[in-house]
Amino acid sequence: MSQQSNHYDIVIAGAGFAGALTALCLNECGFKICLIEKGKHPRFAIGESSTPIADMILRSLSSKYNLPWLYDFSRYGSWQKKHPEIVCGIKRGFSYYKHYPGKSFSTNDNHINELLVAASVSDEMSDTNWLRSDVDAFLVTKVKEAGIDYFDETEITSGLRENKKWKLNVVHNNNTSIIHASFFIDASGGEMLADKLFSVKSLSENFLTNSFAVFSHFDNLPRWTDILCQKNIATGDYPYDADNSALHHVLDEGWIWQLRFNNNRTSFGFSLNGNRISLQKMPAIEVWNSMCAKYPDINYILKDAKLSIQPGSIIRSGRLQRKLETCFGDGWVAMPHTVGFVDALFSTGIAYSLAGIERIVEILSGNRNFQQPLYEQLKEYENIVFEELKLIDMLVAGCYKTMQYFPLFNAWSMLYFTFTIMYEQKRLKNLPVKYFLEANDSEVQRIAHTTYKEILALTAQQTLSQKNIDVFTNAVRERIKPYNIAGLLEPSSKNMYHHTIAEL
Ligand SMILES: Cc1cc2nc3c(=O)[nH]c(=O)nc-3n(C[C@H](O)[C@H](O)[C@H](O)COP(=O)(O)OP(=O)(O)OC[C@H]3O[C@@H](n4cnc5c(N)ncnc54)[C@H](O)[C@@H]3O)c2cc1C
Incomplete structure (x- = not known):
C-alpha cells in the first residue's frame, strides 16, 4: 500500500455478499472505496436461501447502481443461463414436515403434517439457494474488476478517529500499515469487530428466541421426495418438488434446514431450542447423534452422509441471537447482519442484509461530506433495524x-x-x-x-x-x-x- 493510495472515502470491513455489494454500489456513486477481508475467497459461509423480497432488492440495486450483471442472480432461470458455473439451487418456496420422536414421518390426504408455500410460479422464475462460497467469491471478482481496492487476509486491529478521519491499523502477513478513511462500514457479520474498534458490545439479552445451530454441507444426500415415495406418501398435489425448496423438518426441539444445490451438495443443519437443558453443553457430534437417534427419518437421510470438502466438519454455534448496543457512531455504521441476528427460520437474512444495503447506500450517497443530516438518518436507520429485529424475533419465537x-x-x-x-x-x-x-x-x-x-x-x-x-x-x-x-x-x-x- 503506497502512502498516496491509502486514503479513502469509505473503508468496508468484511467481504461477504453484504460488504462486497455495498462496495460496488458506493463505488458507482463515486466514492473511493477500500474493502478489507480477514479471510480468503472462496470460503465457506452459511446462510443460503433467498426469497422474493431478496430478489426484488437485487433487481432494484442492479438498475439503480448500474450493475446490470446483478439482475441475472435474481431468478433461477437467468442465473442458470448466464452463470451456470456459480453453484446455486432452485428454491420454489418454503416446505415444512413435522416429525414426532421415535416415529417415522407420516401424514394423510389432508397433509396434516406438511405445509408447502409456493413463492414462485416456475423453476425459471424461482428464488435460489446460494452456494455462498461461489457467490461471495464471484462478487469479489466484480469488486476487483470495478477497480475497488481489495485486501484479503487482512485484519483491522485498531482504529483512531481524529479530525473527522479514521486512521486504521491493518495487518497483512504480519506487516502493519495504516489506512485513512472518512467513513467506516462494519460488514464483518458476527465477529464483534465493533467491540474491538468502538467498544460497542453485542448482547443476547432481551430476545424472545433462544436457539443455537449445528450444521454442515454434505454431498449426495438422498432426496426427501424419494423417501416420501418409498413410504407411499402421495405428492401429486404438491405445488412443486419439495427438494427444490427451502425444506424444513420440524422437530419438538427445533427445526432442520435442508437446502439443495445443483452440484448434489446440501446445506443441512439443526436449529435447536437453547432452553433445553439437555442440549446446552453437548458437543456438535453428540447433538447430531441424539437427534438422529430420536427421529428415524432424519437418521435415514443422514445415515450415509458424506461431509463436503467445505467446511469438512460439523459446526456448532453458540447462542445465535445477538444485537449490537448501537448500529452507528462517529464516522461509522454497521450492516444489518453485523448489527444483529435472530435465527435462520424464514430465511430472512439475505433479504434483511440487502434491504440494509439499499438504505445505507442511499443515506451515504445523499451525505457525501459525512456531515449532518447524516447522523439523524443513521439514527433512523438504527430505529428501523432494531424494530425489524424485534419483529423477526417474535415471529421466530x-x-x-x-x-x-x-x-x-x-x-x-x-x-x-x-x-x-x-x-x-x-x-x-x-x-x-x-x-x-x-x-x-x-x-x-x-x-x-x-x-x-x-x-x-x-x-x-x-x-x-x-x-x-x-x-x-x-x-x-x-x-x-x-x-x-x-x-x-x-x-x-x-x-x-x-x-x-x-x-x-
Ligand atoms: C446458521 C445460520 C443459517 C442461516 N441461514 C440463512 C438462510 O437460509 N437464508 C438467509 O437469508 N440467511 C441465512 N442466514 C443469515 C446469513 O448468514 C446472513 O444474512 C449473511 O451471511 C449476511 O452476509 P454478510 O455479508 O453480512 O456477513 P457474512 O457472510 O458473515 O460475511 C462477513 C465477512 O466478514 C469477514 N470478517 C469478519 N471479521 C472481519 C474483520 N475483522 N475484518 C475483515 N473482515 C472480517 C468474514 O471473514 C466474512 O467474509 C443464516 C445464518 C446462520 C447463522
Missing part, C-alpha cells in the same frame, strides 16, 4: 413455542407469510417501503402481539384440545384476511399453497 403442535405452528407461521405479502405488494406497486416486513405498521404490530399472547397462553396449558386449535386458527385467519391474497389458512387448500405469493 412463536414458531419455537409451537413446534410440538404442528397445527399451531402452521397457523402462527402464516403471520410471516402475511407480512411478507404486505411488504412485497408495496414494493410491487412502487410504494415507499421503509421497514422490512412492514415491522413498524400498526396492524402488523397488533396482529403479531395479540397472536403471540394467545400462543403463550395456549402452550402454557397442560393439554390442547382440537377446539383450542380451531379457535386459534380461525382467529389468525380473520386477522390476516385483509392482506391474505394467497388463500392462507383456507381449509380447502389442505396446507398446499399453489398460488404464488408475489407476482414477479
Whole structure:
C-alpha cells in the first residue's frame, strides 16, 4: 500500500455478499472505496436461501447502481443461463414436515403434517439457494474488476478517529500499515469487530428466541421426495418438488434446514431450542447423534452422509441471537447482519442484509461530506433495524413455542407469510417501503402481539384440545384476511399453497 493510495472515502470491513455489494454500489456513486477481508475467497459461509423480497432488492440495486450483471442472480432461470458455473439451487418456496420422536414421518390426504408455500410460479422464475462460497467469491471478482481496492487476509486491529478521519491499523502477513478513511462500514457479520474498534458490545439479552445451530454441507444426500415415495406418501398435489425448496423438518426441539444445490451438495443443519437443558453443553457430534437417534427419518437421510470438502466438519454455534448496543457512531455504521441476528427460520437474512444495503447506500450517497443530516438518518436507520429485529424475533419465537403442535405452528407461521405479502405488494406497486416486513405498521404490530399472547397462553396449558386449535386458527385467519391474497389458512387448500405469493 503506497502512502498516496491509502486514503479513502469509505473503508468496508468484511467481504461477504453484504460488504462486497455495498462496495460496488458506493463505488458507482463515486466514492473511493477500500474493502478489507480477514479471510480468503472462496470460503465457506452459511446462510443460503433467498426469497422474493431478496430478489426484488437485487433487481432494484442492479438498475439503480448500474450493475446490470446483478439482475441475472435474481431468478433461477437467468442465473442458470448466464452463470451456470456459480453453484446455486432452485428454491420454489418454503416446505415444512413435522416429525414426532421415535416415529417415522407420516401424514394423510389432508397433509396434516406438511405445509408447502409456493413463492414462485416456475423453476425459471424461482428464488435460489446460494452456494455462498461461489457467490461471495464471484462478487469479489466484480469488486476487483470495478477497480475497488481489495485486501484479503487482512485484519483491522485498531482504529483512531481524529479530525473527522479514521486512521486504521491493518495487518497483512504480519506487516502493519495504516489506512485513512472518512467513513467506516462494519460488514464483518458476527465477529464483534465493533467491540474491538468502538467498544460497542453485542448482547443476547432481551430476545424472545433462544436457539443455537449445528450444521454442515454434505454431498449426495438422498432426496426427501424419494423417501416420501418409498413410504407411499402421495405428492401429486404438491405445488412443486419439495427438494427444490427451502425444506424444513420440524422437530419438538427445533427445526432442520435442508437446502439443495445443483452440484448434489446440501446445506443441512439443526436449529435447536437453547432452553433445553439437555442440549446446552453437548458437543456438535453428540447433538447430531441424539437427534438422529430420536427421529428415524432424519437418521435415514443422514445415515450415509458424506461431509463436503467445505467446511469438512460439523459446526456448532453458540447462542445465535445477538444485537449490537448501537448500529452507528462517529464516522461509522454497521450492516444489518453485523448489527444483529435472530435465527435462520424464514430465511430472512439475505433479504434483511440487502434491504440494509439499499438504505445505507442511499443515506451515504445523499451525505457525501459525512456531515449532518447524516447522523439523524443513521439514527433512523438504527430505529428501523432494531424494530425489524424485534419483529423477526417474535415471529421466530412463536414458531419455537409451537413446534410440538404442528397445527399451531402452521397457523402462527402464516403471520410471516402475511407480512411478507404486505411488504412485497408495496414494493410491487412502487410504494415507499421503509421497514422490512412492514415491522413498524400498526396492524402488523397488533396482529403479531395479540397472536403471540394467545400462543403463550395456549402452550402454557397442560393439554390442547382440537377446539383450542380451531379457535386459534380461525382467529389468525380473520386477522390476516385483509392482506391474505394467497388463500392462507383456507381449509380447502389442505396446507398446499399453489398460488404464488408475489407476482414477479
Ligand atoms: C446458521 C445460520 C443459517 C442461516 N441461514 C440463512 C438462510 O437460509 N437464508 C438467509 O437469508 N440467511 C441465512 N442466514 C443469515 C446469513 O448468514 C446472513 O444474512 C449473511 O451471511 C449476511 O452476509 P454478510 O455479508 O453480512 O456477513 P457474512 O457472510 O458473515 O460475511 C462477513 C465477512 O466478514 C469477514 N470478517 C469478519 N471479521 C472481519 C474483520 N475483522 N475484518 C475483515 N473482515 C472480517 C468474514 O471473514 C466474512 O467474509 C443464516 C445464518 C446462520 C447463522
